[in-house]
Amino acid sequence: MEKQLMAYQLGEKMESFVLLKAADVRTAKNNKQYIAFTFEDTSGEMVGMYWDASAQDIETFKAGRVVHLTGKREEYNGKAQVKILQLRLPAGGEPTDPGLFVTRAPMKKSDMVEEINQVLFEITNPTWNRIVRFLINKFQSAFFTFPAAKTNHHAYEGGLAYHTISILRLAHSVADQYPKVNAPLLYAAAIIHDLGKTVELSDPVTTQYTVKGNLLGHISLLDGEIVEACDTLKLDPTAEDVVLLRHMILSHHGLLEYGSPVRPQLLEAEILHDLDELDASIMAIQTGLDYTQPGEFSEKIFGMDNRRFFDFEGAGLTDKDTKKPES
Structure with a gap:
């Protein structure tokens, strides 16, 4: 089964269908255009830069479209990002509905x-x-x-x-x-x-x-x-x-x-x-900790002054989770 976006570990190769939540066309210092993507599926979001984008790339990879992403999870300035190796549109029979990849509130x-x-x-x-x-x-x-x-x-x-x-x-x-x-x-x-x-x-x-x-x-x-x-x-x-x-x-x-x-x-x-x-x-903070292993610090959280938060063993457990069995 295909992994979700946030399940990939640092340095791991990625192969996933994702939603292009954002596709911002920018110009680099060498005057070549690139696309700053925000990829999304129901596990969360991750950014990635598509360098030396052609006019065809800009027309093809627009926000709101589902794409197949091949890449590698990396880290830049304390934040997870994708090193993009290949992007393509879905072929026949592959998913194209953006609604399948949108994160939703935990209430109906x-x-x-x-x-x-x-x-x-x-x-x-x-x-x-x-x-x-x-x-x-x-x-x-x-x-x-x-x-x-x-x-x-x-x-x-x-x-x-x-x-x-x-x-x-x-x-x-x-x-x-x-x-x-x-x-x-x-x-x-x-x-x-x-x-x-x-x-x-x-x-x-x-x-x-x-x-x-x-x-x-x-x-x-x-x-x-x-x-x-x-x-x-x-x-x-x-x-x-x-x-x-x-x-x-x-x-x-x-x-x-x-x-x-x-x-x-x-x-x-x-x-x-x-x-x-x-x-x-x-x-x-909770969103940052959702993707953090116990005993490690989260990525930098922009809304919290770029602080990182520690996920300790037992964090988030209820009294029921920690109650010792009766002898």
């Missing part, structure tokens, strides 16, 4: 829809409830299929909704622990905080930033969507309840240099920022 879409819908009933403020329901209905298809990012964390089909659910679960724990937290506001903002990524990003397969995404960013895009929702719903976008929700969204990256036009100035806004950071960090 129907289960994610149900969990989000249940939380909507906990948003007891009618203004917040109406705005959130309106936006979820407007972007429902993309919300449950898009990734949460191009890279770094939850960068897979359904990752946006799964990231949202993770934050909601954490938010419930915080609200239970601290009764003064306005839970409906926290839940409302948590559900829609990254909804602008459905406009910022292109699609769940060959994910790229759109023109709007590059020029405006998902935070500003979502604030505009809230204002438009208010117009449709006959709500005042400057009313206090709406301003509180807008502040939650505008401040959730925490710092101005990270894309937020304002810093959190509500308890709930600070909590949302902290939970967003926590979930993103944990997932980025």
Whole structure:
């Protein structure tokens, strides 16, 4: 049986069908063009450079296509990559469906829809409830299929909704622990905080930033969507309840240099920022450790300041896994 992409060890020859998630044409110092590929299958992603690419190569090997890859796993600057020996399109009878190679969220879409819908009933403020329901209905298809990012964390089909659910679960724990937290506001903002990524990003397969995404960013895009929702719903976008929700969204990256036009100035806004950071960090580290052997360090993780994390014996085991048998 053919190995999956991330199962190959350092120095091992690779023979696999993979998806071209990205195929960026660049120009080297010698003025020759090359293609920076991101290869993907359901085990994960790996990059590789296709040097001295011809015009025919550029036309043939486009993002979104399945290819047969022959190469060798190498390492560059602490990150795994493929030394490409040969690329070709599939022949008759070989796989061509990109959907067979896309990494997906560990929850079924129907289960994610149900969990989000249940939380909507906990948003007891009618203004917040109406705005959130309106936006979820407007972007429902993309919300449950898009990734949460191009890279770094939850960068897979359904990752946006799964990231949202993770934050909601954490938010419930915080609200239970601290009764003064306005839970409906926290839940409302948590559900829609990254909804602008459905406009910022292109699609769940060959994910790229759109023109709007590059020029405006998902935070500003979502604030505009809230204002438009208010117009449709006959709500005042400057009313206090709406301003509180807008502040939650505008401040959730925490710092101005990270894309937020304002810093959190509500308890709930600070909590949302902290939970967003926590979930993103944990997932980025876990993804790195998924491909790390016990007793070794992970590759450098870009989203964690290029730190490497140690996978120790017993990491990730539950009490049940470590419980000694009764004598």
